[in-house]
Amino acid sequence: MLSPIELNRHIDGIIEAIASQGYAVIPEFFPAEFIAALQQEALSLQEAGKLQRASIGKAEQNQLNTRIRGDLIHWLDHTHPSAIQQEFAISMETLRESLNQHFYLGLFELENHFAIYPPGAVYHKHLDQFRGNEERQISCILYLNDQWQEEDGGQLRLYLDGTEAHPYIDVLPQGGTLVVFLSGKFWHEVLPATRPRTSLTGWFRKRSSELR
Numbered sequence: 001m002l003s004p005i006e007l008n009r010h011i012d013g014i015i016e017a018i019a020s021q022g023y024a025v026i027p028e029f030f031p032a033e034f035i036a037a038l039q040q041e042a043l044s045l046q047e048a049g050k051l052q053r054a055s056i057g058k059a060e061q062n063q064l065n066t067r068i069r070g071d072l073i074h075w076l077d078h079t080h081p082s083a084i085q086q087e088f089a090i091s092m093e094t095l096r097e098s099l100n101q102h103f104y105l106g107l108f109e110l111e112n113h114f115a116i117y118p119p120g121a122v123y124h125k126h127l128d129q130f131r132g133n134e135e136r137q138i139s140c141i142l143y144l145n146d147q148w149q150e151e152d153g154g155q156l157r158l159y160l161d162g163t164e165a166h167p168y169i170d171v172l173p174q175g176g177t178l179v180v181f182l183s184g185k186f187w188h189e190v191l192p193a194t195r196p197r198t199s200l201t202g203w204f205r206k207r208s209s210e211l212r
C-alpha cells in the first residue's frame with residue numbers, strides 16, 4: 001500500500017495543481033500490485049454479472065444510450081467494502097480532508113463506481129455536474145489498465161478552458177494514473193479503445209443544502 005509520506009506528497013501535488021489549473025494528473029498514484037488487485041476485483045465483478053449499463057443524466061431522465069455512453073459500471077457499496085476497497089477509501093479520505101482544508105468545499109463523501117468500457121465504447125463530451133445540481137464537486141478517475149499503449153486509444157480528452165473546444169489534453173488510461181478535476185468546469189470525453197478499458201471513478205460531493 002501507499003506509505004503516508006508518499007500519499008502526502010501526491011496530495012500536495014494535487015492541491016497545488018487544482019489551485020493553479022483546476023485539474024491534476026498523477027501517474028503511479030498507487031503501487032502496481034494495488035492497481036492489479038483493484039482491476040482483478042473489477043473483472044471478477046464482471047464475471048459474476050454484477051456490472052450494469054451506465055445511464056446518462058438524472059434518475060428521472062434515465063436513458064440508456066450506448067452511443068453516448070458505452071461503459072458498464074458497478075457502484076461500490078461503502079457499507080460493505082472489500083479489504084482493497086477499504087484501503088482505497090482510506091487514501092481518498094485523506095485527499096477529501098485536504099481538499100476541504102484548502103478550498104473550503106464542504107465535501108462530505110465520495111461516491112465510486114468501477115467502469116469497464118468494452119472495445120469501441122465511448123463516453124461523449126460532458127460535464128460531471130448535472131444541470132441544476134452542484135453536488136458533485138471534484139471528479140477522480142483512477143485507471144486500472146496494465147501496460148496501456150498510445151495505439152490502444154481510450155484516452156480521456158480533457159478540455160482545459162471551460163469550453164467544449166480547444167485547448168485539450170489527452171490522458172492515457174495507464175494503470176495507476178489518477179486524474180482529478182473540478183466537476184463543474186471541465187468538459188471531457190472518453191475516446192474509443194481497442195482493448196477493454198477499466199477504471200475506478202469517483203466524485204467528491206457536497207450536500208445540496210450547502211448550495212448557494
Ligand SMILES: O=C(O)CCC(=O)C(=O)O
Binds near residue numbers: 155190
Ligand atoms: O474514464 C474516464 O476517463 C472518464 C469517465 C467519465 O467521464 C465519467 O464516468 O463521468
Ligand SMILES: [Fe+2]
Binds near residue numbers: 126127188
Ligand atoms: Fe465524466
